[in-house]
Amino acid sequence: MDDQAKVFENFLKKRSLKLTRTRRLILEAVFRNHDHFDVDTLYDQIKTRHQNVSRATIYRTLPLLVQAGLLKQSLRCQDKDHYEHIYGHERHLHFLCTRCGNIIEIESGGIEKIIRVMAEEKDFKIMEYNIVMRGICANCRTGGE
Amino acid sequence: MDDQAKVFENFLKKRSLKLTRTRRLILEAVFRNHDHFDVDTLYDQIKTRHQNVSRATIYRTLPLLVQAGLLKQSLRCQDKDHYEHIYGHERHLHFLCTRCGNIIEIESGGIEKIIRVMAEEKDFKIMEYNIVMRGICANCRTGGE
């Protein structure tokens, strides 16, 4: 059992939930994606390998993974929530090209620190934050059709 | 005619659209709100004063105001988009208390600059950005029931 599965199992145990076969399948599919995905993409991927995982169960399981700190709902795009796994990944933020739809990741750099200070000042306990920038990427701006 | 209306009119003219009575009503309602609102709230407010502005028209008009640079869709909360007018306002970011739902605004501080530099590096032309932090506010953390 890999790390993520252990984390998930612990998380589940704490709330007397079970690490079932289906939940494991979903977990694996989530960690097979190394970029941002939406629920339907995941559903199709899972369906291709092992049939019979209901969309409902995916919708139920993703929030668990988020609470377990393994997954993040990082952006909303085309009216859908998009997720990415975060276990063992650096925090980063996203540029979203509004022309081609590409997502470019950027290391959080100095922002992290600033945010922490701001939160401190307002006596606000941050659980998570999200930074999304929209614009036109270099490719689209130059030639890119 | 106030400033916002002029800006909006110019924007509309450029695309041979018309500043109609209904659009003006919506514009006014938008600038009567000095905090974050969703479509339905706006709809109710407008309905209270002047009857007969269709939800459809509001949904059509808000994107125009956004494109005109008068309005911003700043956050998503309870599955609804939330807007705020930005004409003549400082850029700021938002803390969202996940317990009480309160929104706390923070001046952008040093973040603005950092973001600009990052965009430069990646040769990305930013049109807009959004920063939302989620956590528990001071009030909720101490006594606050």
Place this chain on the structure above:
DNA sequence: CAAAATTTGATAATGATTCTCAATAAAAAT
């Protein structure tokens, strides 16, 4: 193995947003 507790899949329901289209209003032309 039987009983208790949790989970799942199928599908219906919800709700925000978008679409359609005939009726209306605004601007341009005569």
Place this chain on the structure above:
DNA sequence: ATTTTTATTGAGAATCATTATCAAATTTTG
């Protein structure tokens, strides 16, 4: 001012992502 053209509106239907329901299946416990 009247007509013609063009853009807009309201009402309601349609879409579509997400949730809720519930009986059947799985997992855990004793």
